[in-house]
Amino acid sequence: MSTGRVFDIQRFSIHDGPGIRTTVFLKGCPLRCLWCSNPESIDPKPQLSFMAEKCIACGACYAVCKPGALAKGTDGKAQLDRARCTNCGDCAGICDAQALELVGRDLRAGEVLEVVLRDRDYYVQSGGGLTLSGGEPLLQPEFVEELLLAARSQGLHCCVETAGYAGWEVFDRLKRGVDLWLFDYKESDPSLHAKFTGRERETIVARLQQLHDSGAKILLRCPMIPQCNTRTEHLDGIAALARQLPQLVGVELLPYFDLWRAKLKRFGLTTALPDTVKPPSREQLKGWSDYLRTRGVRLIG
């Protein structure tokens, strides 16, 4: 039985496919989107989260940290030296205040399914089910296949959210276990796509086309990031792509949210996205939606 590296299991999700769902977030991603809402998902390895504001200055963690990454700071609370931290997680288990947490656990498909099945009644009533997200679930195909097939054998509706950067053989292997693909599409201009995500657009669009032509059900999900991809040219690119993929279930616009910035500090990460980038207004979102509708795009949500 394979294990998957999971960084979160979110019950009662309502934004990751139809109905009420449990979303399982997998660690590791080949893209480097400037606006990544789960920056802790990118690195496939476990990472230490430290929330200094929760520290109650008990001092219990100093002794367990063998590399000496934790020490008393000038304010009396713990201070973390990330250059020394090996992300071993020894400190996380002893912090009663839950200021320290190791994010990224290796779980068996059966362990995850046991959590997912707790809310089966809600899925039945709402038309929901299981969604695998990330990170990029396609980086862990063995575990994902096992979990999807186990979930399907229990009658659950299964979605996979993907950024599409994987070999066709991975899609081909997994598609019999997927009811609906939530396929991200981030930018239409090739050079801007590479700048925003760190990967070339061509591979992703080729996979999308192959998946579509194989008869898979696909919802195209487009993050709308002010100062980056909210240009008319990109909206025209979305409309052109939707025409090229007539069997799409539809297109969903995902407005930018900036709550993820708080996570950067927890994980000692940085971003190149300027902090002048703010969530769009309702009017802006409506304007983009109306623009796409007038060009024949079937919008969902």
Ligand code: SF4
């Ligand atoms: S164990 Fe937790 S609460 Fe205690 S000093 Fe360390 S980080 Fe702070």
Ligand code: SF4
């Ligand atoms: S994760 Fe390990 S190395 Fe890092 S601070 Fe905790 S005990 Fe030290």
